[in-house]
Amino acid sequence: MHQKLSFSLLILISGLFLFSSCNNDDDEISIPMGFTSSSYQKEYELLLGSDTLTIQPEILNLPEEARFNWRLEGQHLSGDSRLNFVPTEAGNFILDLVVSTISDSIHRTYRLKVNDPYDLYYRPVTENSSEFISKIIAYKPAPGQYINSTYGSMEDAIDLIGDKTATLSLGAWGGYIIFSFDHTIINREENKDFIIYGNAMKGLSEPGIVKVSFDANGNGLADDEWYELAGSAHYKEGTLFSYGITYSNPGEYANVAWVDSEAVQDSVMINAYHTQNYYPLFIEERSKMSFQGTRVFPKINLDGFASIDALEWGYVDNYDADYASYGGNTMDIDWAVDEQMNLVKLQGIDFVKVYTGAQGNAGWLGEISTEIKGAADLSMLE
Ligand SMILES: [Ca+2]
Ligand SMILES: [Ca+2]
Ligand SMILES: [Ca+2]
Ligand SMILES: [Ca+2]
Numbered sequence: 001m002h003q004k005l006s007f008s009l010l011i012l013i014s015g016l017f018l019f020s021s022c023n024n025d026d027d028e029i030s031i032p033m034g035f036t037s038s039s040y041q042k043e044y045e046l047l048l049g050s051d052t053l054t055i056q057p058e059i060l061n062l063p064e065e066a067r068f069n070w071r072l073e074g075q076h077l078s079g080d081s082r083l084n085f086v087p088t089e090a091g092n093f094i095l096d097l098v099v100s101t102i103s104d105s106i107h108r109t110y111r112l113k114v115n116d117p118y119d120l121y122y123r124p125v126t127e128n129s130s131e132f133i134s135k136i137i138a139y140k141p142a143p144g145q146y147i148n149s150t151y152g153s154m155e156d157a158i159d160l161i162g163d164k165t166a167t168l169s170l171g172a173w174g175g176y177i178i179f180s181f182d183h184t185i186i187n188r189e190e191n192k193d194f195i196i197y198g199n200a201m202k203g204l205s206e207p208g209i210v211k212v213s214f215d216a217n218g219n220g221l222a223d224d225e226w227y228e229l230a231g232s233a234h235y236k237e238g239t240l241f242s243y244g245i246t247y248s249n250p251g252e253y254a255n256v257a258w259v260d261s262e263a264v265q266d267s268v269m270i271n272a273y274h275t276q277n278y279y280p281l282f283i284e285e286r287s288k289m290s291f292q293g294t295r296v297f298p299k300i301n302l303d304g305f306a307s308i309d310a311l312e313w314g315y316v317d318n319y320d321a322d323y324a325s326y327g328g329n330t331m332d333i334d335w336a337v338d339e340q341m342n343l344v345k346l347q348g349i350d351f352v353k354v355y356t357g358a359q360g361n362a363g364w365l366g367e368i369s370t371e372i373k374g375a376a377d378l379s380m381l382e
Contacts, residue, residue: 031061033099033106045113047120048090049216049225056082057108059099069098072112090116118347121218123184131380132162134182137222139168140283142175142291142356143247143256145274145366148281164197164328164374170208171280172258172268172367173359174245174291178222184214184348185377187333195381196354197328197373198317203307207233207296208316208370209357210331212349222351227336227344231314233296233357234341240295241341245359249279249287269361296357298368306363316354317370330378 036058044053059066070078070085072095077085083097095110139157146152146169157177159166170176185194196210210229213222233239244261247268253275255267268278283289298318299309310319316329323329336344356370 030103032104033062033066033101034060035106035108036060040108042109043111043113045115046087047217048087048114048116050117051087053085053087053112054083055097055110057097059106062099063101066099066101069100071096071098087112087114090114090119117216117218118214121184121215122348123182123350125183125377125380129183129380130162130181131376132164132181133160133179133375134162135180136161137178137180137351139177140175140289141169141171141177141280142173142245142289142369143258143268143278143280143367144169144171144175144369145271145278146369147171147175147278148276149274151371152280154282160372160374164376167199167371167373170354170356170370170372171278172245172247172256172369173295173356174293175280175369176291176353176355177372178351178353179375180222180351181375181377183377184350185333186348186379187346188379191332192330192378193333193349194352194375194377195326195328195330196316196352196375199371199373200310200317200319200323202319203305203309204365205298205308205310205315205318205320206368206370207231207298207311207318207357208354208372209294209296210314210316211353211355212333212336212346213351213353214346214348215350224351226351226353227338227346228294229314229331229333229335230337230341231296231335232312233298234294234314234337238297242292243295244290244292246288246290247279249289250277252277268367271364271366274366291355293355294357295359298358300360300362300368302363306365308358308360308362308365308368315357316372328373 068079068081070083093112095112097108099106136157141147151167151169156168211226213224213226216224245258247258255269256278257267259265301307313320333346336346338344358368360368
């Protein structure tokens with residue numbers, strides 16, 4: 001009796017087993033998944049802010065319903081078969097992948113080393129370092145009364161190197177200079193970091209906007225991400241972002257027509273004191289030149305003796321509350337923002353761009369055009 005029951009049970013179990021495997025064979029292939037090769041790249045070194053990690057392992061017998069689970073330090077990262085990962089912090093991380101179906105799963109592990117470009121490419125101050133500008137990377141002024149004349153040539157730009165005695169005009173809105181130092185300017189906590197000298201006076205402010213960049217790919221070129229230093233007017237209504245102007249070369253001493261991204265047409269007006277062509281003749285663009293950026297609106301007073309009021313803080317060639325005590329405008333790298341005006345934490349910067357931030361004709365003063373006389377690392381002055 002006991003034996004008979006066991007025998008029947010065995011038949012029943014084998015029958016069930018047979019039935020279920022037949023069933024499996026009908027609607028799914030039970031060949032297990034596998035990576036095409038047992039050897040694979042297990043370690044990756046990435047640069048924070050520049051590199052994207054892409055991994056797409058080849059898998060044999062991959063059923064359509066297989067699920068991918070990429071995990072970074074055990075946290076789900078992606079469910080895609082092809083991983084595209086942009087690291088957001090430096091450090092060493094374990095990345096793993098599990099590909100699974102209800103009945104099967106395969107697994108792989110990778111090691112990631114994410115480097116902070118600042119640790120790799122930071123250039124320290126040495127005993128030979130200068131506090132002043134060491135290199136002019138670009139000078140592209142907008143049209144203005146001093147352009148192609150005193151204060152408006154490539155030679156005047158080069159003259160800014162090494163001290164603060166020269167004067168350079170950036171012309172009307174958008175015109176710019178890009179320069180660097182022989183070391184990285186560090187972002188000092190709770191402190192201003194560098195100073196830009198201008199020729200502002202009470203009633204004569206011509207606000208220039210500053211952008212900064214760190215040489216994150218370490219190639220010595222200013223081809224990295226730029227961040228604007230948002231001054232007081234960046235937080236005020238009326239300021240225009242993603243603004244643009246195109247100027248046309250009149251080919252002679254004549255008003256320089258411009259059109260902006262709001263379809264406004266106007267001119268940089270000539271005056272009797274400067275009788276050359278105001279359109280820069282030493283740049284690549286011979287007939288038209290365009291600029292992009294932010295436009296701020298200082299108050300221009302044209303009654304009686306023309307004057308331009310200062311903006312509160314954060315601009316160059318701007319006679320703000322601190323200007324007189326420093327003889328220039330002190331800048332804090334902590335003011336850096338991205339395109340969406342989110343504050344960005346930078347440990348230091350290698351490149352500085354200054355561009356004229358306002359546009360207008362201020363009577364006998366001529367066009368609003370930022371001037372700079374040099375720049376210095378505040379950490380070396382104190
Ligand atoms: Ca700072
Ligand atoms: Ca670079
Ligand atoms: Ca000026
Ligand atoms: Ca000025």
